[in-house]
Amino acid sequence: MGTFKIKPTSLGSSTFTLVSGTTLGAFQAGALNSSVIKTNGSGALARLDCALATSIFLDNSVLPTSFSSLPAGFTVVTHNPILNGGGSTNGDNSASWFMQFDSSTESSNSQTGLFTYPNTILSMLDLVNGGFGVRGVGTGTSDALFGTLANGWFISGNYSIQNFSWTISPSTSVSPGTKVTITASSGLGLGTLSSLSIQYVDSNGNTHIDTVLAQDFLSQSQTQVVFFFPQFGNLTTGSTVYIYAIDNGTQFSGSVLAGTLTVKFADASGIYILTPFASTDIIYNAARDGTTTSVNILDPIIKTGFIP
Amino acid sequence: MAGKSSSSAGEELVNHYGLIRLRVDGIANTNLRMTLMSLDELQTNVLNPLVLSLTSSIEPTVLCNFTQQRAKLQITTTGLGETFQISKIIIYVKPVANSYPQ
Numbered sequence: 001m002g003t004f005k006i007k008p009t010s011l012g013s014s015t016f017t018l019v020s021g022t023t024l025g026a027f028q029a030g031a032l033n034s035s036v037i038k039t040n041g042s043g044a045l046a047r048l049d050c051a052l053a054t055s056i057f058l059d060n061s062v063l064p065t066s067f068s069s070l071p072a073g074f075t076v077v078t079h080n081p082i083l084n085g086g087g088s089t090n091g092d093n094s095a096s097w098f099m100q101f102d103s104s105t106e107s108s109n110s111q112t113g114l115f116t117y118p119n120t121i122l123s124m125l126d127l128v129n130g131g132f133g134v135r136g137v138g139t140g141t142s143d144a145l146f147g148t149l150a151n152g153w154f155i156s157g158n159y160s161i162q163n164f165s166w167t168i169s170p171s172t173s174v175s176p177g178t179k180v181t182i183t184a185s186s187g188l189g190l191g192t193l194s195s196l197s198i199q200y201v202d203s204n205g206n207t208h209i210d211t212v213l214a215q216d217f218l219s220q221s222q223t224q225v226v227f228f229f230p231q232f233g234n235l236t237t238g239s240t241v242y243i244y245a246i247d248n249g250t251q252f253s254g255s256v257l258a259g260t261l262t263v264k265f266a267d268a269s270g271i272y273i274l275t276p277f278a279s280t281d282i283i284y285n286a287a288r289d290g291t292t293t294s295v296n297i298l299d300p301i302i303k304t305g306f307i308p
Numbered sequence: 309m310a311g312k313s314s315s316s317a318g319e320e321l322v323n324h325y326g327l328i329r330l331r332v333d334g335i336a337n338t339n340l341r342m343t344l345m346s347l348d349e350l351q352t353n354v355l356n357p358l359v360l361s362l363t364s365s366i367e368p369t370v371l372c373n374f375t376q377q378r379a380k381l382q383i384t385t386t387g388l389g390e391t392f393q394i395s396k397i398i399i400y401v402k403p404v405a406n407s408y409p410q
Contacts (some may be wrong), residue, residue, distance in 0.1 A: 279335055279389040296388040306347070306378040307399055308323070 001077070005057045006127055006155040007064075008048035044136035047100075048153060050128045058159075067128060068255075071161055073188065075252045076124050079157030081107075081132045100133040123252075127155055162251065164188035166258050168243060173264040176231040182243070182258055184223050191222035192251050196258070197244040202234040203291065234291060237265045322405035325353075325374040328381065329400070331367045334360035334392035343382045344374045351376065360392060367396070375404060 052067035081099045100106040101122065122130070132155055164187030168180060184190045198210040210230045218226040232241075240262055244255040272281075280294040325344055332340060340358040345351070353374040381399065385392060 279391050294388070296386075297391075299384050299386050300391070301382060301384040302394070303345075303383075304381045304397070306380050307325075307401060308378070 001158060001160050002059045004059070004076075004124075004157055004159055006050055006055050006132075006157075007057060008131065008153065009051040009055055010049045012047035012049040012131060012133070045133065047131060047133035049131040052125075052128050055128055056124070067125065070124065073162035073164060073252055073256060074124065075160050075162050076121055076127065077158040077160050079122065079127060079155055081153065081155050096137045098135045098137075100135055101127070101130050105130075106135060124159075127157075162188050164256070166190075166245075168259040168261055171259070171261040173237075174229050174241070174261050175264050176229060178229045179218065180227055180229050180261070182225045182245075188247075188251050188256070189222035190220065190225045190245070192248050193220065193225060193245050194248040195246045196225070196227065197246060197255060198230060198241055199244065200232070200235060200239060200241040200263075203236060204234060208232070232263065235263055235265060238262050320377060320407050321403040322375060322377055322408060323379075323401045324404045325372050325376070325379055325399060325401055327400040328355070328370045328372055329367055329396075329398040330358070330370075330394055331396035332358070332360060332392055332394045333362060333364055334385075335390055336361050338385055338390040338392055339387060340392055341384050341386065342370060344372055344376075344379045345382060346374075346376045347378055377408075 054064045054066070056065050056067060056070070057063075058065050081101070096109040098106040098109060132153070134153075165185045166188075167183050167185065169183070170178065170180065174180065182190060182196075194214050196212045198212065199207065201207050210232070212227050212230065214220060216227065218228065220226075235241075240260050242260050243258045245258045246255050279297070281297055282292050282294055285291045285293055328342065330340075334340065338360040340360055342355040342358070344353040344355070353372055355370050355372050358368055358370060381397070383392070383394070
């Protein structure tokens with residue numbers, strides 16, 4: 001179990017007058033303002049946006065952890081936006097303030113800066129992509145929120161690491177069309193996977209990412225997923241391919257490395273595909289590294305019958 | 309020996325092949341190589357190659373000079389990426405003799 005904070009990286013949409021200015025800094029730690037946001041008589045909304053690469057801070061770290069670098073099995077347990085430093089309203093105290101996750105999920109009304117939220121637990125991906133904000137509804141132009149920001153505004157929560165044990169079979173000499181089986185022997189199940197991400201670096205150093213959606217699985221259960229390995233090219237026999245599992249958010253956020261396998265670049269079958277207007281034959285190189293060479297179509301010849 | 313009928317099938321006449329006209333397109337700069345060949349391909353007449361284009365408004369003519377009783381035309385390309393599409397071939401032939409001397 002650990003703790004995390006999600007800190008905003010930019011000021012998104014806003015429909016209010018910021019007393020202290022219109023920069024993100026007004027919402028960050030150390031900002032000391034008598035009032036950060038005011039209703040301006042008709043309402044106020046401030047959205048704070050977060051970034052997958054720079055908004056996540058684990059266990060009070062001063063350096064962010066990117067979403068893609070979260071530990072395998074990372075799962076959000078609890079979370080809430082924090083308006084740290086307390087909160088208060090001035091003016092005629094008639095304003096109502098709501099802290100938000102996305103634009104349709106927000107806390108109950110508060111005039112004190114302390115908020116309660118729906119019980120739904122969002123995934124880390126949704127928390128970062130959704131950002132957070134504050135909405136104010138008031139009648140007075142002097143209704144404002146709020147005072148000193150000792151630690152700024154952020155989403156605070158707890159996480160856990162789900163243990164799991166998955167195996168991939170076969171794990172060697174896998175060719176396109178091979179039926180691959182992922183089996184869960186303990187921990188996280190496979191029944192809520194939404195897709196598999198198959199990633200590898202080809203012989204030219206380019207990264208390839210192929211996705212197999214859950215709808216294309218041959219079968220899926222809590223303990224087993226079966227799928228056909230997709231086509232690949234420019235990859236030598238014995239190369240390693242990484243299989244990442246993406247959940248629908250029920251069990252874990254982001255992706256989990258399910259395992260690796262090595263591929264086999266199969267020999268050409270000798271079956272030709274006719275391509276209209278192709279002016280060369282394309283054959284795989286004898287090195288079996290997946291590269292191809294264009295060769296001359298062998299002297300196309302026509303001969304007429306004898307004339308007359 | 310009765311004289312040969314002038315309305316014979318003509319297979320034994322000696323013909324002069326003088327001109328070939330084609331309706332042909334191909335990948336630009338394709339060299340269309342043509343050869344006339346005699347019976348059993350013992351004798352040949354290699355013609356000047358025809359340089360093709362993807363589209364054309366003319367039906368080009370290639371001269372030849374080949375005297376045989378029968379001949380066939382071979383058309384080929386030899387370069388990487390060369391293709392051709394032929395929709396018409398006209399070979400101009402004129403009999404020049406009834407037969408070879410015995």
